[in-house]
Amino acid sequence: MNKPKSNLFGLSGSVKDQLAQKMLEKRLKKVSASEIEKKSAKRSRKSLLSNSKIPDEFCRFDKFPGYQQIRILETGGKQLGVETPFFKVHEGVASNTTQIAGQEYINFASYNYLDLCGHPEVSQAAKEAIDQYGTSASASRPVAGERPIQRDLEVALAKVYDVDDCIVFVSGHATNVTTIGYLFGPKDLILHDSLIHNSIVQGGQLSGAKRLPFPHNDWQALDDILFQQRKKYERVLIVIEGIYSMDGDYPDLKRFVEIKKRHKAFLMVDEAHALGVLGDKGHGIKEHAGVDGHEVDLWMGTLSKTLASCGGYIAGENALIEHLKFSAPGFLYSVGISPPLAASALAALKILDEEPQRVKQLKDRGQQFLELAQQHGLNIGSSAGLSVIPIITGGSANAGRLANAMFKRGINVQPIFYPAVQEGMARLRFFICSSHTEDQISQTIDILVDEMAKL
Numbered sequence: 001m002n003k004p005k006s007n008l009f010g011l012s013g014s015v016k017d018q019l020a021q022k023m024l025e026k027r028l029k030k031v032s033a034s035e036i037e038k039k040s041a042k043r044s045r046k047s048l049l050s051n052s053k054i055p056d057e058f059c060r061f062d063k064f065p066g067y068q069q070i071r072i073l074e075t076g077g078k079q080l081g082v083e084t085p086f087f088k089v090h091e092g093v094a095s096n097t098t099q100i101a102g103q104e105y106i107n108f109a110s111y112n113y114l115d116l117c118g119h120p121e122v123s124q125a126a127k128e129a130i131d132q133y134g135t136s137a138s139a140s141r142p143v144a145g146e147r148p149i150q151r152d153l154e155v156a157l158a159k160v161y162d163v164d165d166c167i168v169f170v171s172g173h174a175t176n177v178t179t180i181g182y183l184f185g186p187k188d189l190i191l192h193d194s195l196i197h198n199s200i201v202q203g204g205q206l207s208g209a210k211r212l213p214f215p216h217n218d219w220q221a222l223d224d225i226l227f228q229q230r231k232k233y234e235r236v237l238i239v240i241e242g243i244y245s246m247d248g249d250y251p252d253l254k255r256f257v258e259i260k261k262r263h264k265a266f267l268m269v270d271e272a273h274a275l276g277v278l279g280d281k282g283h284g285i286k287e288h289a290g291v292d293g294h295e296v297d298l299w300m301g302t303l304s305k306t307l308a309s310c311g312g313y314i315a316g317e318n319a320l321i322e323h324l325k326f327s328a329p330g331f332l333y334s335v336g337i338s339p340p341l342a343a344s345a346l347a348a349l350k351i352l353d354e355e356p357q358r359v360k361q362l363k364d365r366g367q368q369f370l371e372l373a374q375q376h377g378l379n380i381g382s383s384a385g386l387s388v389i390p391i392i393t394g395g396s397a398n399a400g401r402l403a404n405a406m407f408k409r410g411i412n413v414q415p416i417f418y419p420a421v422q423e424g425m426a427r428l429r430f431f432i433c434s435s436h437t438e439d440q441i442s443q444t445i446d447i448l449v450d451e452m453a454k455l
């Protein structure tokens with residue numbers, strides 16, 4: 001495939017697109033936070049302090065730079081003829097198919113990797129937990145007390161990683177923010193993969209630690225940074241993902257374990273997209289790489305993907321889990337996971353253990369998708385062909401148009417634009433699930449090839 005021209009916002013294509021993009025960039029720059037800061041710096045201290053002169057951008061929500069940029073992008077999208085692909089309303093369980101506005105679509109936009117969301121036993125477990133405990137844990141667990149189902153889930157998750165214990169939080173994103181934000185501080189260093197999830201970055205920012213990204217999956221570059229930097233800091237945290245959510249590839253975990261040991265650093269692995277996907281049993285990158293659970297210091301995961309629920313967890317040694325349970329603000333000052341959500345995740349975990357064939361089905365369909373895409377010369381980046389397979393289009397306008405064209409032909413797939421991915425690396429992101437059929441995959445690739453030719 002031709003490498004598309006790319007620039008600031010990853011838009012590319014016809015001259016008309018490029019002109020429209022230039023206009024967009026100009027308008028976006030005008031409202032950017034840095035431009036507004038420049039303007040404020042020019043204002044005299046006196047004028048800033050005088051109440052009557054407080055500028056609109058400091059007291060009106062519609063003047064926030066981020067909001068203005070959203071409006072400009074929306075208008076720009078309309079000018080480029082790209083309808084917004086976001087916030088579609090699903091009318092039932094989203095798995096290999098979904099229903100939107102009364103129409104059935106082949107669906108590639110859900111994290112329901114093993115089809116456990118909507119599974120009768122998972123739904124039944126949630127209903128029984130509601131009947132027994134109600135819908136909410138009402139307050140934080142240290143204060144309001146425990147529901148046995150919460151603890152059962154933690155024990156079951158600790159078993160997956162073969163570590164001492166586990167703590168469950170109400171959100172995957174908040175798990176990363178509060179764990180990293182609480183454990184690390186200004187004298188520490190956080191080294192993370194350049195494609196790491198936003199929640200890790202936010203946690204790092206909250207901690208006040210020095211934060212350095214290293215090139216994607218490049219353990220040698222990480223090793224070099226540690227040789228140069230390790231001794232300047234107290235604690236060092238290395239953060240990687242089990243499967244990268246935008247690219248669908250995975251790291252060489254054994255190398256990272258060896259490096260973290262050599263430099264006396266902590267290693268954290270975010271398993272959000274790897275649990276239920278990697279390894280024959282679906283126990284994630286630990287099983288896939290054949291490492292011992294204790295060789296990774298913090299196993300992090302989310303309940304929202306394979307486990308058909310909502311929440312996040314950290315699994316590891318007793319000293320870590322107990323510390324977080326008594327002190328991490330996102331646990332101590334936030335409500336405990338609701339009983340139906342704990343019950344559904346636990347039921348999903350049980351099915352994962354009993355039915356490893358789901359993991360195999362997912363992998364088979366992922367491989368089929370990957371091979372067909374490669375045969376047609378589509379750019380799948382570095383995807384391993386498991387749960388996440390991107391089709392990189394380069395420009396955001398093309399990704400938006402392609403997603404809309406696919407939708408019109410009965411396929412629901414989301415486009416991903418900058419800043420979620422690097423500029424010029426916009427894509428359609430396909431999530432595979434175990435119930436996708438061979439026919440659905442080959443039909444999708446045929447339509448994709450057809451629509452890409454029209455761009």
Ligand SMILES: Cc1ncc(COP(=O)(O)O)c(C=O)c1O
Nearest residue numbers: 171172173197245270272302304
């Ligand atoms: C790698 C990674 N970590 C953490 C999260 C946050 O998890 P949740 O959406 O369950 O809050 C996500 C969300 O997609 C993710 O992809």
